[in-house]
Amino acid sequence: MLSRLSTRLRTSLAAGLAALLLLGGGAWWLRDHMYDAQLQAAESEAKSQAREISNNFKYGQQLKDKAQLPYLVLGNDGQLVTMGGPLTTQHLVGPMPTLVPHLAPDDWQTVQRITIGPVGTAAANRYSGRTFVAMGAWSPLLEKDGYQPRAGTNPYTVYVLATPFAAEASLRTIDPVLRTGVPVAALLVALTAWVATRRALRPVDAIRAELAEIGEHRLDRRVPVPPSGDEITRMARTTNATLDRLERSAAQQQRFVADASHELRSPIAALRTNLEVSLAHPERTDWPAATQEALTSVERLQQLTEDLLFLARGTHPAAAGQLATVDLSAVLRELADQYRPALRTRLVLRVDTPEAVLVRGSRIRLHRLVRNLLDNAKRHAATEVVMSARQTAYGCVVEVRDDGPGVPPEDRERIFEPFTRLDEARSRDAGGSGLGLAIAADVATRHGGSLRVAHAPRGARFVLELPSA
Incomplete structure (x- = not known):
């Protein structure tokens, strides 16, 4: 389904989806980070107030509930002694908090979760059914008001509740912004990608339009090249x-x-x-x-x-399934034996080659190549045609030389084009079709080699280079 959409639309959708995922993940992280930061601040405040209440109990001072966090005071028997702050009439749900252990240090404190039960007033109902992080601190019992502690009993245990109200208020402030801002930002990214892709693909549209105008008879036209360098x-x-x-x-x-x-x-x-x-x-x-x-x-x-x-x-020999190991020395000697009886009496054909010069290719095509070179040399030679083959470190080299008028340097590339005939002496082509050298060059190229006209003191010197077997 997506493959049927345009490149511009797919790019815009991908950019918008990626932006939505990234911004959504970032918004989620920011939300959690703010909530945790507010809770940590509440916990720090609760620890401070727990120490303050503990000190007040320690020295028998009265507690001021104004602007204080909710707190609990447990006696040495684990029963609730008093509740302060906004909590004065409600009860706890679940097990009682832990009492201060025996022989606890002066700076003992603990963190527990305390669940507040239902309350009777609307102002305190916000604490009902909630779980709060409580900070516990201990306070030694004072011998006053006729109360004498028994040996081995625990002192008072003070818990101050770190309320999540500030953290929740911050979430209520930021959540509407995130719910609206993240989709809007992702949409803006998608629109930006749409516009940017449209501008980026504008040269492609120009190239496509120009290619559509180029027909069989208008191949001289060219597509515009943008200056961006991309x-x-x-x-x-x-x-x-x-x-x-x-x-x-x-x-x-x-x-x-x-x-x-x-x-x-x-x-x-x-x-x-x-x-x-x-x-x-x-x-x-x-x-x-x-x-x-x-x-x-x-x-x-x-x-x-x-x-x-x-x-x-003409196809590559490998594509035609004609690859074989060919001895070029044998090809040259075979052609020499075929041509000597039919040569003019004044023309001498010499073969200079070692026992074996091996290449990989089509014997029929390579035979045709050398035969075309020999036909060309035979037609233009004055007294002698020389064929040679040798093995080199880079491959095999075959040369066909004649002592005729030669090939001018400016025509050494042109003679390998079909139907090319040179002026002067070589224009008197006896029976040639003008395709022999073109076929020879084509066969050499399809065998991974090359055919060229090299410099010679006299006549023409054709050099065929092929890779070794």
Whole structure:
């Protein structure tokens, strides 16, 4: 149920509930603290008055009930001798308080709870049925008025009641304030959280509105970045970075589709022209030659289609379940054996590699990678193509070098883009689709490696780096 509420409302409710709990706990503590403080003050006053009454009894002085706390005086037989203060006619409920023990010190005192029974006057009814904290002090018996204490008897025992009336009055004063103030304060906190959350989420609403306006053909727009430097700012920057990548990806996709359409148009146009001419003049057509030209165009279409599908559905080798230990030395030697019979007589293919250079990946894809590099070098080499592989402390390195015109430094990154052909010597691409190096770079990246064009005194030098098995 709460998950259906807005973030702003959930935050406000949580803040209000937390404030209610904290303020309620604080109010409860304050209430108890004030009550205990008032009781302690009453107990201190009762102790003082108990000592005063005890001294009065000790010296036979008359007690003044005016402005005094309620008190009890017990005789040595445990019976009530007198009650003073507001208590004069009522009786006690429950057991009698404890008498002063034998041989008690002069400063003996005790604390007990005394329950007062019902009284006859309205003024004293406030003591009826209540429990009071009583402070006891002792007073030695005086030999006067013809009273002689017996040996071993107790002196008088004086109890003064520490009444809770002041503490209860303080609670009656503070309780209405707390009952009203705590909910109002919690409500104010919730409203403050609502306003603060609304202001904090205002940039998010702006980002959402801008994202809603960005469509397939408006990827050049960016969301506003608030100047606060907080999490929302970082989210906006990340969103803009994602939009940058989407824009580049969309542009690259559009360019790829346009280039693919252009590349497919040429063999299709050649095939159609060849067939139309042959059908228009069947008697003058060299049908074996026409068929061979059509087959060449079909083969070029097939190669382009395979390359496009390879780039479109390329996945990480681990995701495709194709991981295995591959010996790159064996791959290089196998390709050399396949290509040597078909090479021009002036072109020499050399392989410089140790017995084994092991990597982890897909043998089919790595074979395709090296074959594309070899096809590229073969087309542009003047007299020699050299392939080498070696194991290093950081991984495996494969190099394919040719002695052709080379790659200008400013084009060493661009040639790995699909359908890229360079000017001058490398523009005379005999049968290349413009996808070979793009596929090679894609395979290297998906194997956790890299493919680059390195500096060479002559020709082109392609360096493939892969992690070791």
